[in-house]
Amino acid sequence: MTRKERRDRRTGLLFISPWLIGFLVLCVYPVLSSLWCSMCDYSVLTPAVFTGAANYRDLATDPLFWQSLYNTAFFAFFSIPLNLLVSLSLAILLNFKIPARGLFRTVFFLPSLVPMVCLAVLWQWMLNGELGLINNALKPFLGVANHLFGSHLQPPNWLLDARFAKWGIIFTGLWGVGNAVVIYLAGLQEVPAYLYESADIDGAGFWRKTWHITFPIISPVIYFNVIMSLIGTLQVFAIPYVMTNGGDGPDRSLLFMATYLYQNAFDYWNMGYACAIGVVLFLIIISLTWLATKLSEKHIYYAGK
Amino acid sequence: MDTRQHNRLLQPLVLVILIVAGVAFLAPFAWMLSTSLKPLNETMSLPVRWIPSVPQWHNYPEAIHGMGYFWRYAANTLFLCVMNVVGTVASSALAAYGFSRIEWKGRDKLFLVLLATMMIPFPVIMVPVYSLFRHLGWIGTFRPLWVPSFFAGAFNVFLLRQFFLGLPKDISEAARIDGCSEFQIFLRIILPLCKPALLVVALFQFMFTWNDFLGPLIYLARQKNFTLALGLENFQSQNGGTEWHYLMAASTMVVLPVIVLFFFTQRTFIQGIAATGSKN
Numbered sequence A: 001m002t003r004k005e006r007r008d009r010r011t012g013l014l015f016i017s018p019w020l021i022g023f024l025v026l027c028v029y030p031v032l033s034s035l036w037c038s039m040c041d042y043s044v045l046t047p048a049v050f051t052g053a054a055n056y057r058d059l060a061t062d063p064l065f066w067q068s069l070y071n072t073a074f075f076a077f078f079s080i081p082l083n084l085l086v087s088l089s090l091a092i093l094l095n096f097k098i099p100a101r102g103l104f105r106t107v108f109f110l111p112s113l114v115p116m117v118c119l120a121v122l123w124q125w126m127l128n129g130e131l132g133l134i135n136n137a138l139k140p141f142l143g144v145a146n147h148l149f150g151s152h153l154q155p156p157n158w159l160l161d162a163r164f165a166k167w168g169i170i171f172t173g174l175w176g177v178g179n180a181v182v183i184y185l186a187g188l189q190e191v192p193a194y195l196y197e198s199a200d201i202d203g204a205g206f207w208r209k210t211w212h213i214t215f216p217i218i219s220p221v222i223y224f225n226v227i228m229s230l231i232g233t234l235q236v237f238a239i240p241y242v243m244t245n246g247g248d249g250p251d252r253s254l255l256f257m258a259t260y261l262y263q264n265a266f267d268y269w270n271m272g273y274a275c276a277i278g279v280v281l282f283l284i285i286i287s288l289t290w291l292a293t294k295l296s297e298k299h300i301y302y303a304g305k
Numbered sequence B: 001m002d003t004r005q006h007n008r009l010l011q012p013l014v015l016v017i018l019i020v021a022g023v024a025f026l027a028p029f030a031w032m033l034s035t036s037l038k039p040l041n042e043t044m045s046l047p048v049r050w051i052p053s054v055p056q057w058h059n060y061p062e063a064i065h066g067m068g069y070f071w072r073y074a075a076n077t078l079f080l081c082v083m084n085v086v087g088t089v090a091s092s093a094l095a096a097y098g099f100s101r102i103e104w105k106g107r108d109k110l111f112l113v114l115l116a117t118m119m120i121p122f123p124v125i126m127v128p129v130y131s132l133f134r135h136l137g138w139i140g141t142f143r144p145l146w147v148p149s150f151f152a153g154a155f156n157v158f159l160l161r162q163f164f165l166g167l168p169k170d171i172s173e174a175a176r177i178d179g180c181s182e183f184q185i186f187l188r189i190i191l192p193l194c195k196p197a198l199l200v201v202a203l204f205q206f207m208f209t210w211n212d213f214l215g216p217l218i219y220l221a222r223q224k225n226f227t228l229a230l231g232l233e234n235f236q237s238q239n240g241g242t243e244w245h246y247l248m249a250a251s252t253m254v255v256l257p258v259i260v261l262f263f264f265t266q267r268t269f270i271q272g273i274a275a276t277g278s279k280n
Helices: A003-037 A054-060 A063-094 A101-113 A116-126 A133-149 A165-174 A178-188 A193-201 A206-234 A238-243 A257-267 A271-299 B010-036 B059-066 B070-100 B107-117 B122-135 B143-151 B154-166 B169-177 B182-193 B195-211 B214-219 B228-239 B244-264 B266-276
Strands: none
Touching: A003 A271, A003 B070, A003 B107, A003 B122, A003 B143, A003 B182, A054 A271, A063 A101, A063 A165, A063 A178, A063 A206, A063 A257, A063 B010, A101 A178, A101 B010, A101 B244, A101 B266, A116 A133, A116 A165, A116 A238, A116 B010, A116 B228, A116 B244, A133 B010, A165 A238, A178 A206, A178 B266, A193 A206, A206 A271, A238 A257, A257 A271, A257 B122, A271 B122, B010 B059, B010 B244, B059 B070, B059 B228, B059 B244, B070 B107, B070 B143, B070 B154, B070 B182, B070 B195, B070 B228, B107 B154, B122 B143, B122 B214, B143 B214, B154 B195, B154 B266, B169 B182, B182 B195, B195 B228, B195 B244, B195 B266, B214 B228, B228 B244, B244 B266
């Protein structure tokens, strides 16, 4: 290394030092410490006692942990594709030549600005079984359906019914898709116009153009967004926590992994056990991200590569 | 360049769908406002009425009173927002500069490490970070909620680095020949050119701090120290399920500043969000 190279590296490291210190103290250390704590009996108040795999063995036979795993998986499994579908559709629709496009974009974007706690309080009221807006909007439709088919469908009591509580959270999340809409719309605007024009000449219709031109070109954006929402969805906490007034819903239907982790850490001071949940959550996120990357490798189109 | 799709047949249909969707997206806001101005009995009347018989403006002062220390919460939140914005912008800009405008061995490998840290969810590191702050005696103070922002968030470094890389190398070279130190180049030349990007980071951080719930929930103990988000949650858990007019008035007051801020900075905001998803 020449003197200049050494000097440049010193300057570079100096510039990134705020991040580097933060990385070591607030990232590397906590991750390692979390791993260590997950193998300990630890309550913060007293020193940690090493117990080996005991926490993990307990997790394996803990029905509440499996419940939280199931709830989290259920939520992610429906929420991620549904969000993708809605945000991508809205972005594609917004990309048509329509009047007041900016206004529509703002309207779809606004809800994603609402703070989590407000979102939860508002939607707790929206989803109120008797007085909520959602059910009062559903009633006429169900009335028509009941009339036509002789059924007796009633709108559900969303957050108070274990069968519907998670759907309540999923719909709440759907209101905040605006962020993704803006990202997709920006991606759509990078699709070169000549591709559509030549497809027009070839007589391709809307669906074929969308499938063969739009999707491949914005596939990196889709990939990025799906990974981000995967990471976000698996750590869902604030909305169900606030909606259940700090609880976990009827029959624990809103007990998510982050909820259970929080309960163990700060309600029971069972920090070692909480860390073990955290480690499992982390492993799930890493392996799903890896899986998504592997699955999508063949389908992502990177211009110029 | 116009990349929008044209289609005479689909156009009217698209517009209809967008209008329906738009109304659906606005309805919860209207519902929140409408409820916040109703007397209690009208929140419970069926069929739903959208316009209160007499708008109850006094619901707002009463919600402020009911929340306990509303103005303290607001001041606390504002304090945390300012500290976080200053800390994040300063530290992330420095780090992004080191990752983009200076060439050094190992730089790009370390940057990959930075990107990887974005995958670590907060709940995973929550317990050790909590006990670290506990050892420092910071629980119950604001410090756990703003000190970390001075150590550059990965996402913000990533965003700023993109902007820094876009500036031509020549400007730095010219300044170096003129005898500027690297820090002077950073402060006098690069930063002024990146004001829009810095504004994006500042706005994102402001929103994040304003919205944060889990952080204040675990670190703050006394009610006087609560943030608006935590104060609202506290108010809701005490009045849950009954006094919806007060809860909606309180929610409106917590959302409103964010919406106002958005309308003043809409352009920067939308461009910033669009930038997060592109070109990586």
